[in-house]
Amino acid sequence: MRYDQRFSQFMICGLAAASFSVPAVSFADVTPEDVWADMSKYYEAYGYQMAGDQTRVGDTLVIDNMVLSMAFPEEEGSFSFSADKVVLTDLGDGTVSMAFPDSMPISVQVKPADEPPVDIALDYRLNDVSIIASGAPNDMLYTFEGAGIAIELTDLAINGVSIGNNVAYFLLNMDGVSGTATTVSEEGFNKLAESIVAENITYKMNFADPETGDTGAFSGSMTDTSVKLSSDMPEGVDPNDMQASLNAGMSGGILMDFASSTMIGTFTSKTEGDGTFNTSSAGGHYELSVSNKGMVIEGKAAETKTELMTADVPMPLSYSVGNSAFALKMPIVASEEEQMFNLGLTLADLEMSEMIWAMFDPQAALPRDPMTLDLGVSGYVMSELDFFDVEAMAALENTNEAPGEIRSLSLDRLRVNVLGAELTGEGGFTFDNSDMETFDGVPRPEGRIALGLTGANAVLDKLGELGFISPDDLMGARMMLGMFTIPAGDDSVTTTVEINEQGHVIANGQRIQ
Template sequence: MNFLKNMGWTVPATLAISSTTAFADVTPEDVWALWQDYLTSSGYEVSADTSTSGNVLIVDNLTLSMDHGEDMGGFSAQMGTMTFSDNKDGTVQIGFADNMPLTMSMTDGEEPLDLSMVVSYIGLDMVASGVPTNQKYDFTADNMKLALTEVVVDGEAVENASFSMDFAGSKGTSSLAIAGDMIETMQAMTSGAITFTGAFSEPGEGSMNVSGNFADTMLSTSASLPITEEPSSDPLAMFYGGMQGTTKFTSGVSTVSLSGQDNDGPFQMDVSAASNALEFDMDSDHIRYDTGAESIAMTMFGGGIPFPLSFEMASTSTNFEMPLSRTETPAPFALGVTFADLSVPEMLWGMIDPTGQLPHDPATVSINIGGTATLFGDLLSEDVMESDDIPGEVNTVTVENLLLRIAGAELTGAGAATLDNTDLTTFDGMPRPEGSLSLKLVGGNKLLDTLVGMGLVPEDQAMGARMMMGLFAIPTGDDQLESTLEINAEGHILANGQRIQ
């Protein structure tokens, strides 16, 4: 959530690196010059009116614009006055108006979008130090607020639309440094709480209100950009020129509420969590992200739901990784999803199991898959994106974890396989795998018997399921089945050592 850049004042608190360099002197002109280098290298065309009054450099009418190319539209932002004051001790005080206007215009070749906002500060203190090519920024603010004042779509003002975001007690450090032919930025900041509210309505269509709060937030970012003298309209040239970035975000207790009215009537949804975490990094070689939350609770009603529902979950997480560039050797990929200890209301259980024959214990679903793959070209390049050919091949697949626990039964598994992409005949056009998958099922027969007794599963279908389990699994304990499925080098499929194909 690089909000400072996205909301238009861009550099002051999003440029970053905690540097151990011994800082010397920096002037207002040095700070403004490095900011312009950074913005240009980020792809923006920069224009502004500058003047000097005593020891203060004044930057007025700052405009940032970016052309995304034919049929892709563009972006521009206009900001109010900024000041850079020489403190006479080698540092520079950076100032903004207490209520700074910000306008943003975006086009995508169809409907232009114009946004007008006000960025407000209480108790903002920002000081730059360092040397011309390696600058550090320390900042604190009692309060920062972004308020949307107008939305215009295709020349027409949108009525009944509002949004505001408030940051309480923010502080942090950031820096901007030139390293060879790259500009490096880093940031580390904390905020006591982030709150937001928004509303939207459209006659005849309905209305929506949203609000939320994230307590004890921490954000860190880092990025490297290739230095350019002219802004580029080709983001891929920047991307494959060495651009990279990372983001980490954590928060304490969070709440989000969504309410409104649609054709089915009023609706309401409330979500809360004890903690949240996000990690993201991306460069020309790969993209990766991990998310997680603890102690999640959700309630909802209306909007076509006949009665209120509530859910609780101990934790949830997702992870994703994949290569993006041509690889000489196999590169890792991963995909994982976990929903741990999901509890549903007894009212919902009562609709499925009114006599309470099934265990109503919390359910868990978790799967983590990894492996390696080879890309034949840069995945985001125009040639690959416009081609109908498959851009790569999967070399290995690993089921690192499989867990399904519900209604008293539990299925677990793990396995790995290597794919022979030169053999496309054994499995009719698919690469031939070689490897194994081990599975274990506990409580499966009891669950099946209960479902038959409840009339949810016909007896003939249950018999077919038992025959399949008998074919592929062996008993290893009280209502416990295990199975090892293998595909050998000859392409034979075996279950527990017995060939089945």
């Protein structure tokens, strides 16, 4: 199965499973038949087939033997979701109640070429969940609330042989759930917007390697979690073709926020030894979205604390991070126009336990101040290839050519604070892609970058006293600082590096290349 198809199937199956928690809006009368037609139309737009035996009994439409299924491209597997009976009841006020079984099986078959087939069996469970459909045909609102939702891995078979829950197991529970979902068909798109809130989420998993005997077990929880999903799928496009869907205007995304989280784990190994870890945070945010405007991946966490114990170090090693963040935006569709990208990474207020410090600085000669890394870069590129066009990307790999051109690169922010020293910087460059000779195969840059450094000499002194730097290396480091920086106060220096249109490299007004 091609990578773009795998990615597409991952998103589609994820949306399908989530939407069955809630299987906007104008408020007119809807009938059970309208609800069934809306569900069928929505899933078929994403490549599924929906079937069931319909029987109308008074105000109720009963769907027996309901099956939601999808065949993966290139005969590499299938997905199915089954319900013995779904009951859609007209409540007499223009709304319809939806009753699903308490337990519904999910089956995933993966048949990769030249590899053993894998069969995955899951149990999807609803605990006292109420679902109401309202609105109008082609514009429906689903609301739900209940005690809980759970999904459990009940069997995993490789080449037809079940490996057992002691080798692989997973259980996810969502307690105190509520939310809404809207499905709208307009302007040639089938649109989904969904919001789910869970008071508490718990999970546990374990695995074992039958060959080595290595094992791992993990469990954790999240509180006050909210998840928002959205998807706009153009009509008349094969949903299994990720790139064609994107080019036609498809977009989708998931956002998750939570108030706190915990995780604990144990692992055993006959060769590496046993170990444990636990981690917690005071909240976080995650986002993944794709569209013809680009792919966005973001993650944030607050007050993360981690403790680790291994066979090599049988005493707890711990550290904490006040705030951490990662952000990436990149183009995924070819364009004749420049497209923006950016990358951000933050680790703020990193503190290590005294046990870690004592491993290399038992005399406490180095400052124990919290450490910080804050980096942000952005720029513009000309993307000549579609990211999910696997054939084109494979052909490019064989030619060893770049998938496009970089037009500009900016250092938006740089701050590194460690051992009492601080490095800051900002600047940017543009690139002449017609000149690949001045810098030996790299587009010729033009621009400047400014850096500032404080506390470096004090750190060098301490490292020298501890024996981490030899006297000769210490002298060399001071000479380099003197050659390429300008004094700017007590143990503070700055430097500005420029590259002009002739390709000359100039540091603090002096040409060095």
